Amino acid sequence: MKHIIVGGNGFVGRHLAHQLISRGEEVLICDIEKSDLEIYRKANFIHLDITNPSAFKVIPLDSDDTIYNMAARMLDPILPRWKRRAFFWPVNYTGVQHLLDYMVTRGAHKLVHFSTDMVYGYMIRRPQTEDHPRAPLGPYGDSKSQSEDLCASYRDRGMNISIFRPRLIIGPGRLGILRKLFWLIDHNLPVPLIGNGNNHYQFISVFDCATAAVCAFDKGFPNGSYNLGSKNPPTVVTLLRALITEAGKNSILVKTPAGLIKTTLGSFEFVGLPLMDPEQYLIADEDCIVDISKAERVLDWRPQYRDDDMLIQAYREYRQEKLDTRTVNS
Numbered sequence: 001m002k003h004i005i006v007g008g009n010g011f012v013g014r015h016l017a018h019q020l021i022s023r024g025e026e027v028l029i030c031d032i033e034k035s036d037l038e039i040y041r042k043a044n045f046i047h048l049d050i051t052n053p054s055a056f057k058v059i060p061l062d063s064d065d066t067i068y069n070m071a072a073r074m075l076d077p078i079l080p081r082w083k084r085r086a087f088f089w090p091v092n093y094t095g096v097q098h099l100l101d102y103m104v105t106r107g108a109h110k111l112v113h114f115s116t117d118m119v120y121g122y123m124i125r126r127p128q129t130e131d132h133p134r135a136p137l138g139p140y141g142d143s144k145s146q147s148e149d150l151c152a153s154y155r156d157r158g159m160n161i162s163i164f165r166p167r168l169i170i171g172p173g174r175l176g177i178l179r180k181l182f183w184l185i186d187h188n189l190p191v192p193l194i195g196n197g198n199n200h201y202q203f204i205s206v207f208d209c210a211t212a213a214v215c216a217f218d219k220g221f222p223n224g225s226y227n228l229g230s231k232n233p234p235t236v237v238t239l240l241r242a243l244i245t246e247a248g249k250n251s252i253l254v255k256t257p258a259g260l261i262k263t264t265l266g267s268f269e270f271v272g273l274p275l276m277d278p279e280q281y282l283i284a285d286e287d288c289i290v291d292i293s294k295a296e297r298v299l300d301w302r303p304q305y306r307d308d309d310m311l312i313q314a315y316r317e318y319r320q321e322k323l324d325t326r327t328v329n330s
Helices: 011-022 053-058 081-106 139-155 178-186 206-218 236-247 258-270 293-299 307-329
Strands: 002-006 026-031 044-047 066-069 110-114 160-166 168-170 203-205 224-228
Touching (some): 002 011, 011 026, 011 206, 081 110, 110 139, 139 160, 168 307, 178 307, 206 293, 224 293
Parallel strands (some): 002 026, 002 066, 026 044, 066 110
């Protein structure tokens, strides 16, 4: 039996591969590119473009193999709004359909599919349980929501598909939008908030995401959707004050009228100069918390990393990255 990780060269996939390899499992990574990663000493690699249905024929998929779909086009705030659907859909939806169809032809029936908490949209109930209404705020969340429906339809063909909805994933090698925050703090500049910062904001560690996928394997890929997030997330103000203290900086937090900031960001986005993706800033002043009790109960999974620790570790990585750059350039 093989563990086949589609999109395994990406952020979560490489950590999942490492965990599976450490358990002595046979791992095959399928992705559009191969990086210089240590995992390839023990994992095989196959080039795969999931937007091309005929490309799947090169995967030696047996009926007892397990599949983990990590392939996705992620949020890109630089993208004009009129290009976003064409950007997300070929990978996040059509690519999933190609994968499911190939699994059917090979008799494979075990899949973990990574979705996103952005399928929910605005918070109607707090915290968001898996039966919370899905109303995505843009094409990224919509592509993921539609792919979930696609997966659900293939369960009727005898497939076991566990769907994960993680909160914002952070960990080594992925700073993303946090770079802007860290730059402000590093230069002792004010940090503007969207709203008063008294809302709670939840992360999920990349290591905990990988562990959840392993738990799904151990439990036989139970059908259903499962939220992934940290335990007891603090408020945005508490989180950022702890970070500023850890950094030894003097940045102040600037509370703003959420409606005005959202309108301003929307204006930049409307003229094709987006600073943040609407799917991010429209809920930035909400309590962004998912209920993880179902994953704990069904998968016997427990998150091991705290939000403040994750953010501080990401800042340390940012500082080390800057130090390494100075060393190379000196």
